[in-house]
Amino acid sequence: MHQETHIPRLLHTMDELEAGEAAVELDDKEPQEVLAWAAERFGRELGICSSFQAEGCVLIDMAVRLDPNVRIFTVDTGRQPQETYDLIDRIRERYGVKIEVFAPDAGVVEQMITRHGPNLFYREVNLRLLCCQVRKVLPLRRALMNFSAWVTGLRRDQWATRSNIRKVEIDHDHGGIVKLAPLADWTEDEVWDYIRANQVPYNALYDKGYKSIGCAPCTRPVAEGADPRSGRWWWETGAPKECGMHCAIETGGFEHELAALLGGHGAGAADGAERGPG
């Protein structure tokens, strides 16, 4: 049985031309200015998406200072480290915010684990991507049905696939809503300078050598000076260090299995790939 998807009526659409102009105008602006512009433009249809990595914590701190009632949401994969759940509690207490949580479809997770076991991701890349689709990509798709614009912590120097991101762009993978990356031109050092200067709560795993934090079984610490994302899916070679949340991944290898798990409903029907009328 799949989760029901309620599709709210969203009002604040933006076309490619306006997004392009905003991207140019905001490219050299501070993250707070980008957030302020987005809050003005999208109101309650703006959502801060956080997986509670350092960048996401910085954005929450900045956004709450601008608007204590800002909407914050997360995808809880069910496999995150205890330290991430502890951090969510600390952020809820520190800022007094509600965090909207979107979880995977329990029935699909049950089928996936029944067919492939709980640690399917270690066996082959396509099974890892299948797990990421079920636990991350589809819940995110459902979450984004509630927003006209979402804020991410993406930075250009994180990974090759992120080197060209703009601070404002149309998200064609999610029905043409707006995707914002206020920290696009920040370095890792700038992120940590902000955290220290503002005593922003952060994930305790960073103090244990982690540089990029995702699900517990798929993340490990990295040596000093190593690529920060090399601790993600470290057993894979030649596969993208991405899960599909920020760029569509098509291999031809996991899609058939995903469709089978979704029982013929298709990813869109189950988790809202199709947006309703604006």
Ligand code: SF4
């Ligand atoms: S990061 Fe690992 S556990 Fe998390 S959704 Fe992807 S494959 Fe599954």
